[in-house]
Amino acid sequence: MLSDARRPDLAVEAVDLRRTFVTRTGILRRTRKDVEAVKGVSFHLERGELFGLLGPNGAGKTTTIKMLITLLIPSGGRASVLGYDVEQDVREVRRRIGYVFG
Numbered sequence: 001m002l003s004d005a006r007r008p009d010l011a012v013e014a015v016d017l018r019r020t021f022v023t024r025t026g027i028l029r030r031t032r033k034d035v036e037a038v039k040g041v042s043f044h045l046e047r048g049e050l051f052g053l054l055g056p057n058g059a060g061k062t063t064t065i066k067m068l069i070t071l072l073i074p075s076g077g078r079a080s081v082l083g084y085d086v087e088q089d090v091r092e093v094r095r096r097i098g099y100v101f102g
């Protein structure tokens with residue numbers, strides 16, 4: 001079970017992680033539209049665990065990964081990698097991860 005307590009022993013921890021994109025369409029009549037790309041995702045990975053994130057197109061997989069690798073700031077919730085918060089400890093997270101684009 002995930003709780004409010006942080007788990008620095010974990011490789012990855014995501015708690016109620018969220019990301020909303022604000023988009024605008026139209027030139028004369030500008031219309032604002034909020035896209036909820038990630039709607040409160042919670043999961044954790046033990047160190048040494050191999051994990052696959054599966055889901056249909058547009059499910060929010062890339063947005064979730066981008067938040068974990070500090071390329072996107074979460075709109076809500078929190079996440080940490082090896083005990084380092086992806087928002088507060090950006091440098092520490094980046095020093096410890098690798099990422100290969102698909």
Ligand SMILES: Nc1ncnc2c1ncn2[C@@H]1O[C@H](COP(=O)(O)OP(=O)(O)OP(=O)(O)O)[C@@H](O)[C@H]1O
Pocket residue numbers: 021022023035036037038055056057058059060061062063064
């Ligand atoms: N920069 C952005 N601006 C606006 N909307 C976005 C942006 N990035 C992603 N989205 C929207 O957020 C939702 C989730 O997109 P995301 O790319 O995370 O999905 P995905 O699971 O990686 O999909 P795919 O399997 O096609 O790679 C989609 O509705 C997408 O259109």
Ligand SMILES: [Mg+2]
Pocket residue numbers: 061062063
């Ligand atoms: Mg993707």
